[in-house]
Amino acid sequence: MSLGASTPAARLKKPSWKDPRLLVGLLLVLASIASVAAVVGNADQTTEVYAARETLAVGQPVTGDAVVKVRVRLGDLEPTYFTAAQALPEHQVAVRMVGKGELVARSSLGRVDALDRKPAGLNIEDALPKEVVVGSRVDVWVSLPDAKNGYAEPQLLLPGAEVAALAPGSTALGATKATALHVLVSDAQMPKLLGALANKAKVAVVWNPAGGK
Incomplete structure (x- = not known):
């Protein structure tokens, strides 16, 4: 072979949608996106509930002015607390002391005759x-x-x-x-x-x- 001769460069073949490697790569990308979305979604699973604005003494009437709304992760404990999606029940008093910033549990409120x-x-x-x-x-x-x-x-x-x-x-x-x-x-x-x-x-x-x- 003479030094002046040249060999034609190999042309890259355009990938096809039928290429298994391309399909596997696409599936991996989609799985990664789904995993990230699941993690972000789980991290944001918080519930807005009521917490005591100041210490609630036993027998003290509990109205909307006595509480603040906070977002917390409760998981399976959510049914035991009052969520901000519903108003506090009327004519309720604290049947036990609720400290400042403490979440208001359903068991901590009741009617006066329950004291x-x-x-x-x-x-x-x-x-x-x-x-x-x-x-x-x-x-x-x-x-x-x-x-x-x-x-x-x-x-x-x-x-x-x-x-x-x-x-x-x-x-x-x-x-x-x-x-x-x-x-x-x-x-x-x-x-x-x-x-x-x-x-x-x-x-x-x-x-x-x-x-x-």
């Missing part, structure tokens, strides 16, 4: 531990006056009572060293507490780290 505990006010003159906050548990002790112008031995009246509210109170002289404490009391316990308060009992509360147990 099995009611808040009772206590004026506490002694300083409270920092752990005593709304939602914490305390033991309420009472000491009844005796015949010697003193007080009888303290008795545990309300073990593990839930704190519903607390705020600066006032003493007889108008000072603000005392604390107005509201605890949740059952109907069965209420007569004993009211009787102790009516008899000028001295009341003390002790933080109960074990809660209601």
